[in-house]
Amino acid sequence: MNNTSVIICFYNRIDYLRLVLAGFENQTEQNFEVIIADDGSDKEIVNQLDKLISEYHFRKKHIWHEDKGFRKNRVLNKAILASESDYLIFIDGDCIPHSHFVEGHLSNAKKNFILTGRRVNLSQEITNQLNLELIKQKYLERKFYKVIFDGIFGKSIDVEKGFHLKNKLLLKYFNRKQRGLLGCNFSLYKDELLEETSEKL
Numbered sequence: 001m002n003n004t005s006v007i008i009c010f011y012n013r014i015d016y017l018r019l020v021l022a023g024f025e026n027q028t029e030q031n032f033e034v035i036i037a038d039d040g041s042d043k044e045i046v047n048q049l050d051k052l053i054s055e056y057h058f059r060k061k062h063i064w065h066e067d068k069g070f071r072k073n074r075v076l077n078k079a080i081l082a083s084e085s086d087y088l089i090f091i092d093g094d095c096i097p098h099s100h101f102v103e104g105h106l107s108n109a110k111k112n113f114i115l116t117g118r119r120v121n122l123s124q125e126i127t128n129q130l131n132l133e134l135i136k137q138k139y140l141e142r143k144f145y146k147v148i149f150d151g152i153f154g155k156s157i158d159v160e161k162g163f164h165l166k167n168k169l170l171l172k173y174f175n176r177k178q179r180g181l182l183g184c185n186f187s188l189y190k191d192e193l194l195e196e197t198s199e200k201l
Contacts, residue, residue, distance in 0.1 A: 002059065003031040003106055004187075005083035009072055010093035011039045014048050021056055022135040023096040029103040033059035036093075037079035040067025083190060092184035095119055096130075099138055100164055105187040112192065117185030118161035120147065123154050 006024065010017055017036075024034060036053065038046070046064060053060045063079045065071065080088060089105050091097060098104075101117075108115055126147065130139070140147065144162060151159030 002033045002085045003029065004087040004089055004102060005033050005035055005079075005085040005190075006089045006091065006102065007035045007037055007076065007079045007083070008091055008093050009037050009039070009076060009184075010041065010049075011072075012041045012045050013094060014041075014045050014052065016094040017049070018052065018132055019096050019130055019135045020091070020093055021052070022132050023099075023101070024058065025056060025136065026099045026138055027097070027102045028100050029106060030058070032089075032102050033061065033084060035061045035063060035079045035083060037072075037075045038062060038064040039070070039072050039075045040065060042067075080190065080193065086190055087187065088190050088193065089187040090183070090185070095184050096135060096140065098162075098164055099141060104164075109187065109189070111189060114181060114186060114188045116181035117187075118158070119182065119185055120151075120159050120162040121157040122147065123150055123156045125154060126150055126156060 008017070008020060021034070024032075034053075034056075036049070038049070041049065041064065046062075049062060053062060061079075061082055063075060063082055065075050065078065076090070087106065087109055089102065091101075105115055105117070134140075140162075141164075147156055147159050147162060150156040
């Protein structure tokens with residue numbers, strides 16, 4: 001069994017998804033499956049996507065439903081049921097993961113807890129510079145000073161959230177959040193999610 005299922009919420013922006021999947025090729029923890037929860041992408045995009053995901057070595061599934069407006073949560077539910085892992089990590093299809101993304105979630109996973117992560121909102125200028133080769137070379141990690149510079153003098157937002165921290169005390173300080181979670185970066189145990197859901201039905 002995989003250590004975890006990474007569920008990627010996706011809709012039509014396959015140019016972004018290419019970069020996201022390349023980021024998952026770089027992971028320090030490799031025992032995971034990827035489930036693309038597709039909220040009704042166009043048929044042409046679906047054909048491109050099926051070809052794209054065949055290029056990657058990790059296990060993957062594509063869960064699609066018809067486009068009837070914004071139904072993100074419904075397709076996420078389908079992806080959860082299709083997962084073959086005990087632990088679930090959620091990320092959006094335009095968020096390029098740090099190379100320690102999966103490892104970080106798994107190493108901090110605890111029963112009866114939901115982990116919520118962070119994200120950097122890159123400026124359009126930096127986003128336009130990114131390509132497949134740069135992501136494979138971990139460009140955003142190796143050249144993070146450029147993101148910092150853009151955060152100070154440009155339009156990138158929350159760049160301080162892009163630092164990879166291993167110290168538990170620093171993590172607790174920088175990740176403090178009184179309530180809620182970030183829908184594009186969170187994780188929890190599958191059985192606890194299903195149990196909580198069934199109790200509310």
